[in-house]
Amino acid sequence: MTTSNWILDKVSRLMSQVQAEAQAEQAKTTSGSGPARSLDARLDGVVRKGDEALSPRELRRILGELQSVVDSRVSEAEAGRRASVIAQWYEKASAPERIDCMFLMNDKFAHDPQTMQAARAEYEAAQGTPEQGHAEIRLRQALESPRTRLLQRFAGFAQGLRFLVNLRAELLPLLRTHKGLVALDAELESLFSNWFDVAFLELRRISWDSPASLIEKLIRYEAVHAIRSWADVKNRLDSDRRCYGFFHPHMPDEPLIFVEVALLDQMADSMAPLLDESASAADLDKATTAIFYSISNTQVGLRGVSFGDSLIKRVVEALQGEFPRLKTFATLSPIPGLRAWLGRNIDAMLDKAGVKARQRLAQALAVEPDALTGEAVLAGFDAAAELDEKSPVRRLLLQCAAQYLLETGKGGRSVDPVARFHLGNGARIERLNWMADGSPKGIKQSCGLMVNYLYDLKRLDKYRSQLEQGKIPTSSALDALAF
Numbered sequence: 116m117t118t119s120n121w122i123l124d125k126v127s128r129l130m131s132q133v134q135a136e137a138q139a140e141q142a143k144t145t146s147g148s149g150p151a152r153s154l155d156a157r158l159d160g161v162v163r164k165g166d167e168a169l170s171p172r173e174l175r176r177i178l179g180e181l182q183s184v185v186d187s188r189v190s191e192a193e194a195g196r197r198a199s200v201i202a203q204w205y206e207k208a209s210a211p212e213r214i215d216c217m218f219l220m221n222d223k224f225a226h227d228p229q230t231m232q233a234a235r236a237e238y239e240a241a242q243g244t245p246e247q248g249h250a251e252i253r254l255r256q257a258l259e260s261p262r263t264r265l266l267q268r269f270a271g272f273a274q275g276l277r278f279l280v281n282l283r284a285e286l287l288p289l290l291r292t293h294k295g296l297v298a299l300d301a302e303l304e305s306l307f308s309n310w311f312d313v314a315f316l317e318l319r320r321i322s323w324d325s326p327a328s329l330i331e332k333l334i335r336y337e338a339v340h341a342i343r344s345w346a347d348v349k350n351r352l353d354s355d356r357r358c359y360g361f362f363h364p365h366m367p368d369e370p371l372i373f374v375e376v377a378l379l380d381q382m383a384d385s386m387a388p389l390l391d392e393s394a395s396a397a398d399l400d401k402a403t404t405a406i407f408y409s410i411s412n413t414q415v416g417l418r419g420v421s422f423g424d425s426l427i428k429r430v431v432e433a434l435q436g437e438f439p440r441l442k443t444f445a446t447l448s449p450i451p452g453l454r455a456w457l458g459r460n461i462d463a464m465l466d467k468a469g470v471k472a473r474q475r476l477a478q479a480l481a482v483e484p485d486a487l488t489g490e491a492v493l494a495g496f497d498a499a500a501e502l503d504e505k506s507p508v509r510r511l512l513l514q515c516a517a518q519y520l521l522e523t524g525k526g527g528r529s530v531d532p533v534a535r536f537h538l539g540n541g542a543r544i545e546r547l548n549w550m551a552d553g554s555p556k557g558i559k560q561s562c563g564l565m566v567n568y569l570y571d572l573k574r575l576d577k578y579r580s581q582l583e584q585g586k587i588p589t590s591s592a593l594d595a596l597a598f
Contacts, residue, residue, distance in 0.1 A: 225262060
């Protein structure tokens with residue numbers, strides 16, 4: 116995309132955003148998604164009405180303090196100090212008062228539509244003339260809203276970046292009922308995408324020798340396989356394990372994302388051995404395979420900022436440097452959407468199975484063929500731990516799981532979020548593993564099944580290319596399972 120096209124696209128997006136802001140503001144009083152009085156009416160008022168959080172006087176005071184932060188006459192250091200004072204007030208404020216503050220940041224520091232339109236018209240008129248460069252500079256300046264400058268200055272004090280990340284974590288669940296705050300959310304996400312670029316992040320190993328406060332955060336943030344105890348986390352940080360996280364210089368004690376790795380002599384097919392606290396550590400001299408068995412994002416406020424793919428690449432490089440014998444890099448991953456998908460699609464899967472398969476299923480489930488229902492089959496799936504290797508119910512569940520992993524939605528992307536992540540990074544779907552996660556969570560979300568995604572370092576680009584062409588990269592074994 117050329118610079119000219121990029122700028123015009125940026126303008127169009129911002130103009131659409133400005134229009135959306137105006138519509139949201141107009142809808143506040145009728146939709147119940149904001150204060151009963153408009154923000155301007157409250158700022159012009161004298162007394163608090165109804166269940167309004169901040170009084171008009173308090174609103175004006177907070178607005179004045181916010182405006183002082185973006186005052187062009189003050190230094191960055193002084194602006195950061197002023198922002199820290201507001202942050203201290205915010206930390207003590209009630210939830211409704213915080214929402215009022217968000218609306219002030221959102222509504223009173225928005226783009227000026229007339230300025231943007233004038234700058235855009237000037238830029239378009241200057242195309243092909245000596246003034247084009249200067250017009251572009253003025254347009255870029257017009258594209259930066261006062262809200263951007265406000266948030267940048269909040270990031271200027273010691274805990275400012277952490278404050279903004281936490282603020283967005285509070286903001287995200289509010290967007291359903293306070294749609295007018297979408298512009299503040301978009302501004303934060305855009306800034307975070309730059310501030311948390313992987314070029315600015317540090318990859319650090321987390322070990323049993325790391326500070327206890329950091330290990331406690333692993334326990335708290337682990338999102339895939341809950342850590343049950345200090346003995347459990349010690350096992351995950353043993354000599355045959357590695358744990359790495361991305362850290363930001365302004366949040367040095369807070370992992371943004373971390374990955375847990377087991378070093379083995381073959382591809383793992385079950386979580387039980389990996390989580391066995393009594394098992395002896397594997398012989399690192401025989402380790403040929405690195406299994407990524409848990410990847411956890413820790414900051415809700417960074418939703419939409421992607422650095423998981425870069426984490427895997429950096430960890431692979433670190434592991435190869437430490438263990439040159441490693442040849443295979445794969446995951447042992449959950450299939451979080453499988454059971455819900457089965458609930459919606461089991462009848463279609465039964466139709467695909469064919470008459471003979473349905474007869475065998477009916478016999479295995481002790482029902483008449485004509486009485487075989489999707490509900491009966493799902494009940495059989497939920498008792499997967501009791502199915503032997505030759506069970507037709509087990510066979511169907513594996514077929515359905517393979518079909519699910521090959522299912523695509525909008526834009527040709529996998530419907531499963533974990534598959535979407537790994538396939539987008541260049542992995543291929545390698546193998547389904549029966550009863551690999553027998554925990555209540557594993558049974559509930561995927562009937563105990565897990566999947567290996569293989570990172571073949573020589574074929575990552577090939578698999579990405581296949582994915583772009585609408586073909587999900589899979590092994591021949593998984594292809595043979597699907598209908």
